[in-house]
Amino acid sequence: MKKILIIAGVFFAFLITSFALQSAGVVAYPNLWTLHVNFAGHPIRVVDALVVSIIASISIMIVLLVFMLFNRTKLERREKLKQKLLVIFQGSILSYLQSWSDHEHYYNEIKSLLISKFRKQLLIDQICDISLNAKGDTSANLKKLFFDLELHKITYRKLHSGHWHKKIQAFKELYALNITDKNQVIYKYINSKNDILRMEAQIALVDLAKETDANPFEFLTNLHHPFSLWEQITLHQIMVQRELNVPDFGQWLFHKNHTVQMFCLRMIREYKQINNQARIKFLTFNEHPAVRKLAYEVIGDLGLKNVMAEVKYNYKDEPQDVKLEMLKSMTKSPDSSLLNFLHNIVDTEQDADLLIEAVKAIHSMEGGDEFLKDMMSKEYKNYNIIIKHVLDHRIN
Amino acid sequence: MLFLVSFIFFFTCTLLICYLALGIFSTSALRRYTYKNSFVNYNEIATSPLAPNISLVVPAYNEEKSIIHSVKNFLGLYYSNYEVIIVNDGSTDNTLQLLKNEFSLEKTNYFFDYKIPCEKIKGVWKSTKPEYKKLIVVDKVNGKCKADASNAGLNIAKNQFILNMDADGIIERDSLSKLIKPFLEEKKHKVIAAGGVIRILNSCKIENGVIKEINLPKKFFPRMQVLEYTRAFLLGRMAWSELDGLLLISGAMGMFDRKTMIAAGGYDASCLGEDMEAVVRMRRYMAEKGERYVVTYIPDPLCWTEAPSSLKDLKTQRVRWAKGLVDVLKKHSVMFFNPKYRNLGMLGYPFWLIFEWLAPTTAFIGMIYTVFLAVTGAINWPFFALLSGFIYSFSIFLSTWSVLFEELTFHKYRNKMDVLKLVLTSFVEPFLYVCIAWFSVKGNVEYFMGKNSWGKLKRGM
DSSP states (O other), rough: HHHHHHHHHHHHHHHHHHHHHHTTOOOOOOTTTTTTEEETEEEEEHHHHHHHHHHHHHHHHHHHHHHHHHHHHHHHHHHHHHHHHHHHHHHHHHHHHHSSOOOHHHHOOOOOOOOHHHHHHHHHHHHHHHTTTOOHHHHHHHHHHHHTHHHHHHHHHHTTSSHHHHHHHHHHHHHHHTOOOHHHHGGGGGGGGHHHHHHHHOOOOOOHHGSSOOOOGGGGGGEEESOOHHHHHHHHHHHHHHTTOOGGGGGGGTTTSSHHHHHHHHHHTTOOOOOHHHHHHHHTSSOHHHHHHHHHHHHHHHOOOHHHHGGGGGGGGGOHHHHHHHHHHHHHOOOOOOHHHHHHHHHOOOOOOHHHHHHHHHHHSSTHHHHHHHHHSSSSOOOOHHHHHHHHHHOO | HHHHHHHHHHHHHHHHHHHHHHHHHHHHHHHHHHEEEEEEEHHHHHHOOOOOOOEEEEESSOOOTTHHHHHHHTTOSSSSSSSEEEESSSSSSSHHHHHHHHHHHHOOOOOOOSSSSSSSHHHHHHEEGGTTTEEEEEEEOOOOOHHHHHHHHHHHHHEEEEEEOOOOOOOTTTTTHHHHHHTTOOOOSSSEEEEEEEOOOOOOOOEEEEEEEOOSSSSSSHHHHHHHHHIIIIIIHHHHHHHTTTOOOTTEEEEEEEEHHHHHOOTTTTTTTTTHHHHHHHHHHHHHOOEEEEEEEEEEEEEEEOOOOSHHHHHHHHHHHHHHHHHHHHGGGTTTTTTGGGGGIIIIIIIIIIIIIIHHHHHHHHHHHHHHHHHHTTHHHHHHHHHHHHHHHHHHHHHHHHHHHHHHHHHOOOHHHHHHHHHHHHHHGGGHHHHHHHHHHHHHHHTTOOOOOOOOOOOOO
């Protein structure tokens, strides 16, 4: 605050001094009317600059307004045309797919409609949409139609475009139509600096793997960039929707990129790959707290009881959120050999969240309720309020 | 005298150039966002089992008119893992009773820590009906400010992310997916907060807490604020987010990393601009710890709120904003041109100090001075007209630019006439700046005289 007051003080002192000096006639400031500003060696009158600015502002404003109104009309018209063309394209494509003998006729009909870039792109979108849910012959015929109409040239052009969003459009078209010829080009973008491009390249490769025997997550091996949770969620959803072959994610559990390790932990949990138990246990010693926390979470979710009994000694050195996850794991996979350990935590911890989780863990174990009753009867620490919270079925 | 004129003139020119620069940054950020967003499928996050848990914290004080519809709106959001915490801040009306009756609430044995100090929490209530299991109602002693109620909510919340919002705001169904996305995209920099665009609800048709029809406000003051909000959110905040100098996430709706917020001390109950103060303090906390972080901003319209519809209400709001701004700037003055705080200290803070705080005062002095010159006959009328024309045309240009952004991105106002009306409003809006500047000066005067009450706003809902 002092700094601001000093600056404000200096500013106002300067203002008053200048004002006084000018009033006394000691200093004369130039008239703004005649003031010239030096611009690239040319003196420009302030007044001229103001007039130009006014004209420019009003002109741009009018241009923007006209553009907005025309753009609105254009978009409305385009939307109408789009709806009309979609019905026509849809009908023609379906007729093409259903006719065994008269392919040529419908092919020519569709081709005659392709008189502009807009229409070609609309047809590509339509073919892609149908192809996403198509299988067998239908899928092959759609692909044939796409190539016969030479629409693939548009897609390939976009793939090599300088604009990242066009490249992504191409990825989407390639995987919608199961075109694997350009996988090597897509693979180049796995470590792109552009995070959106990188993610879409991953999606494309995972999706296209369904057409080949390749491991859909092979790209993980060479992934250097952080693998965000957003990317992980998206890829997981694709795996679920496309019913892809699930690889053993244990193979990347010791990847040098800890975000890849986290993805694998999540997938091991989702696909219950319990065979990786020893590796998961090893990750509870990982240098990244986020990895350790997730490893404990997975241990709990997979019900790996004996692991918790072995790693409970790490508890005291862990940060609060990792401790919390350890306790949650103990609740999810109860092991009564941990009762005394948990009792000790309730006695020593101060944090409400840790206390609640420790009591929950006790409650989940065999003989836990008796243990809690015994704790409630002890006078030296009031456990009642925490135990009541845990036993209240409306809260949990 | 010419010195004063020169100062006001060059100050204005610098301000307008800054706005122009912000507009350019904003254009680039919006363009990138629009392209990026066109490839996003928000259904994936909303339904994914990997999606993180979110706690909505909603302070409510005397909200009996709207609370039931609001809670239904919050409970109907399209996201799988979230809870809604309504904090009844000692309401003197029937807010709590209405909630109890409508959602069949029962008092529970909820155990929690006062991790952040707040007034006494009298009880935590939950519904007996399974369909409302996401709802938690906290009843507390009135803390005389929203910050205290928000802190109570923070103490009760258990999830990793907090969405703090106003009880009278209407939230879009996919808001949670959109706001959580920046946190999920986190790479090398920790995302500590994210904000979205707030829109004006006046004249919109609402049914059961859901917006059925979006309309441009019929009254002038709310319509003027539509323009103001569009400019502030799409031109200003978007650019500041790009420049890593964002100081404010609107109190009407913002998502925060709970752990960082608690570590930074939660909301400051003694501050009048608690929403801005919380963001600045979180940023200071991270910078002082030497951790890499970002505060992000997304241009999607996510929350709709009612704007003051009379000059009196507008005055109450703006006086409060002015007090809040000066309070925050004063509390965090150490950041002023301090390289330790990176762009926030070198760009964001100085801009808010010089242009957001000082500009209305400078403008007001300029106006008074103009009147003085006019009365004494010393005014140079042609130059005055030229200067006024310059400022007027530039402000209309900026407003039209922001309306264009809205048109090219989200175009929420479907009627073509609405766009035209909005642009026409920008022709009248500059004349109201006299009042806005006066409210700001009044807020500053009251603040320095120690009159720091919140003031009451009348809601039409």
